Amino acid sequence: xxxxDRYGYSLNWASVLxxxxxxxxxxxxxxxxxxxxxxFLKSEGPNAPIIVxxxxxxxxxxxxxxxxxxxxxxxxxxxxxGVIARGYGGQATQWPxxxxxxxDPTQVGDEPVMLARRCGCPVAVGPxxxxxxxxxxxxxxxxxxxxxxxxxxxxxxxxxxxxxxxxFRRFGNGACLPAGPLREPPSRLRQVDFVIGNGAARAGxxxxxxxxxxxxxLRDPLVSAALSNFRQGxxxxxxxxxxxxxxxxxxxxxxxxxxxxxxxDHHPFRAEDLRFSExxxxxxxxxxxxxxxxxxxxxxxxxxxxxxxxxxFEDRWLKRLVALALAKGVHRQADSPSRRPPPEPPPxxxxxxxxxTAGNSGVPGQQGPADLRQGATGITVQGKPAGLSDPRxxxxxxxxxxxxxxx
Numbered sequence: 292x293x294x295x296d297r298y299g300y301s302l303n304w305a306s307v308l309x310x311x312x313x314x315x316x317x318x319x320x321x322x323x324x325x326x327x328x329x330x331f332l333k334s335e336g337p338n339a340p341i342i343v344x345x346x347x348x349x350x351x352x353x354x355x356x357x358x359x360x361x362x363x364x365x366x367x368x369x370x371x372x373g374v375i376a377r378g379y380g381g382q383a384t385q386w387p388x389x390x391x392x393x394x395d396p397t398q399v400g401d402e403p404v405m406l407a408r409r410c411g412c413p414v415a416v417g418p419x420x421x422x423x424x425x426x427x428x429x430x431x432x433x434x435x436x437x438x439x440x441x442x443x444x445x446x447x448x449x450x451x452x453x454x455x456x457x458x459f460r461r462f463g464n465g466a467c468l469p470a471g472p473l474r475e476p477p478s479r480l481r482q483v484d485f486v487i488g489n490g491a492a493r494a495g496x497x498x499x500x501x502x503x504x505x506x507x508x509l510r511d512p513l514v515s516a517a518l519s520n521f522r523q524g525x526x527x528x529x530x531x532x533x534x535x536x537x538x539x540x541x542x543x544x545x546x547x548x549x550x551x552x553x554x555x556d557h558h559p560f561r562a563e564d565l566r567f568s569e570x571x572x573x574x575x576x577x578x579x580x581x582x583x584x585x586x587x588x589x590x591x592x593x594x595x596x597x598x599x600x601x602x603x604f605e606d607r608w609l610k611r612l613v614a615l616a617l618a619k620g621v622h623r624q625a626d627s628p629s630r631r632p633p634p635e636p637p638p639x640x641x642x643x644x645x646x647x648t649a650g651n652s653g654v655p656g657q658q659g660p661a662d663l664r665q666g667a668t669g670i671t672v673q674g675k676p677a678g679l680s681d682p683r684x685x686x687x688x689x690x691x692x693x694x695x696x697x698x
Contacts, residue, residue, distance in 0.1 A: 302464050306464055306471060307470075309466075309469045309470035310470045312470065313466040313467045313468065313469065313471060316468050316469070317475075320443070320467070320474070320475050320476075323445065324445060324475075327445040332445070332446070333446075334446055334447065334448040334449075335421045335446060335447070335448055336424050336436075336447055336448035337425050337427075337428035337429075337436070338428075338619055339428055339433070339434055339435060339621065340435045340436070340450050340451070340612060340615040340619060341424065341437075341438065341448060341449045341450050341451075342361065342435070342436070342437045342449070342450065342451045342453065342612070343437075343441050343442055343444075343447070343452050343453070344357055344361070344438065344439060344440070344453045344455065345438075345440050345441055345443070345452070345453075345454060345455070346440075346456065346457075346474075347442065347454060347456075347473055347475045347476075347477065347479050348456075348457065348462060348463070348472045348473055349468065349472045349474060349533075350472065350533035350534060350556060351457075351533020351534050351537075351556065352457045352489055353457070353487075353489035353499060353598070354439055354440055354455050355402050355405065355406065355439055355578075356499075356596060356597065356598040357499060357598050357600075358374060358437055359406060359410055359598065360600060361437055361453075361608070362374065362406075362410040363410070364605060366412070368609055368612065368613070368623060369623030369624045370434055370435045370612070370621065370623060370624075371412075371433050371435065372410075372433060372435045372436070372437060373412055373413040373414070373415070373427040373433030373435070373436050373437070374403070374406050374407075374410065374413070374437050374438075374439055375414075375415050375423040375424050375427065375436060375438050375441075376400065376402060376403045376406070376414070376415075376416045376423070376439040376440060376441075377400070377416065377417070377420065377440060377441070377444075378390075378400035378403055378416030378418070379400050379402070379440075379557060380400050380401065380559075381396075381397070381398050381399045381400040381416065382398055383398045383399060386416070386417030386418060386423075387415050387416060387417030387422045387423040387426045388415065388417065389413070389414070389415055389426070390403040390404060390406075390407045390414040390415065390416055391407055391414075392404070392407050392408040394407065396582055397559070397582075399416050400557075401578055401579075401581055401582055402578060403416045403439075404581055405577060405581055406439065412433070413433055415427045420441050420444050420446075420447045421446055421448075424436050424447065434616070435612070435616065442454060442475075442483075443474055443475065450615050451484050451485075451608075451612075451615065452483040452484050452485075453484060453486075453487060453608075454480055454486050454487070455487045455489055455499070456480070456486060456487065456488050456489065456496065457489055457490070457534065458491030458498075459490055459491060459537075460472075460534065462477050465477065484611070485497060485604065485607075487499045487604070489501070497601040497604035498600075498601050499599065499600055499601075500598070500599045501541075501596045501597070501598055502596060502597055502599060503541070503594050503595050503596035503597060504517060504518050504519070504545060505517055505518065505594070506518055506592035506594050507593055507595060508589070508591075508592055509580055509583060509584065509587035509591045509592060510587055510588070510589050516592070518542070518545040518594070519546070521545075521547055521572055521574070522545075522547060522548075524548070525548040525550055526547055526548065526550070526572045526573070527549075527567060527571050527572070527573045527574070528542050528547075528549045528550065528551050528552065528573075528574050528575075529552045529554070529564075529565065529573055529574070529575040529576075529579060530553055530554065530575065530576050530579065531553075531554035531555060531556060531557065531558030531560065531578070531579050532556055532576055532578055532579070533556045535551075535554070536553070539551050541594070542594070547574075550571065558579070559582065560579060560582045560583050565587065565588070565591060571590070572590050572591075572592060573588075573591040573592065574592050574593070574594055575591065575593050577594070577595050577596070579593070580593035
């Protein structure tokens with residue numbers, strides 16, 4: 292647990308001492324946003340619908356899985372989506388950069404490479420998201436742009452804002468940096484178009500559930516096994532994401548016995564990080580797996596997850612998207628390759644697609660605006676769209692003595 296988690300999600304002496312700085316920080320971000328709203332500072336971007344998916348807290352909230360799902364919905368609606376991101380952790384010396392499934396995550400960041408593999412759409416990264424957006428727009432490959440993070444990157448013009456909230460940690464002690472975990476005050480959520488609760492949703496929010504009950508072998512991506520088949524003994528759980536405990540809880544929800552190994556977000560994994568004295572199975576997130584492709588052993592697996600969204604949110608969001616596109620002269624293609632699902636990425640030995648974090652079960656008694664509730668073994672999305680896996684499904688036989696693999 293890092294320093295932010297130690298004091299940012301509770302009221303303690305450290306946060307109290309830093310509270311005056313938190314007020315100054317909040318005043319500064321409010322002033323900066325005011326200048327952009329009034330035109331004293333200029334927002335820029337290409338003439339295409341731009342949707343920003345972000346959050347107001349530091350650390351992982353589940354933005355990347357949501358972006359992947361929105362890319363899928365955009366393509367199904369007949370548009371050609373593209374994704375822009377900062378490329379956090381990338382060590383490239385020139386920006387912006389195009390990202391492909393084969394890009395080096397040490398140069399462009401781990402999450403953009405995961406999105407390029409999973410979504411099969413153009414991806415561009417750079418600290419200047421305006422330049423990244425223009426790079427994609429100028430190619431003519433995209434007519435709708437989604438920004439993975441960047442809610443506070445006000446220089447990027449946006450047509451729609453979606454904020455993701457961790458349904459369990461929420462806003463911590465409610466203070467902005469450095470006394471708490473917030474980049475902006477909670478009042479900022481009243482100004483966005485949609486608020487998504489990851490794992491649990493309160494009034495006015497739409498629920499997002501992350502599901503995944505299968506592990507994929509790092510050395511051979513064609514080999515998979517149900518999580519239930521790892522119940523015969525303890526497993527090592529490795530996570531270098533914003534909230535490692537969310538991934539650990541996801542594995543506990545599958546009734547696995549864990550030896551936990553949390554790492555900092557965007558940790559640059561090395562071979563020695565996965566060398567343990569006991570030869571136990573190792574389970575990690577997709578985000579971490581993409582950085583371990585060159586040195587993983589046969590007993591290392593990753594757990595892919597997918598976002599399930601409230602159908603009411605999907606319907607409302609698509610209507611807003613269509614209206615924005617028409618206003619900008621962007622028309623849907625009734626029958627084109629963009630209407631078809633993206634091709635499956637080629638199986639690269641040890642290289643994987645992925646998302647930001649894994650989900651867990653919801654909070655009893657909390658409901659979203661569309662009668663979302665927690666089921667007996669996870670979150671149930673009422674009226675679940677076809678094609679989404681049902682988190683209530685039994686993932687396998689708890690009595691298996693060894694992981695059963697599928698090819």
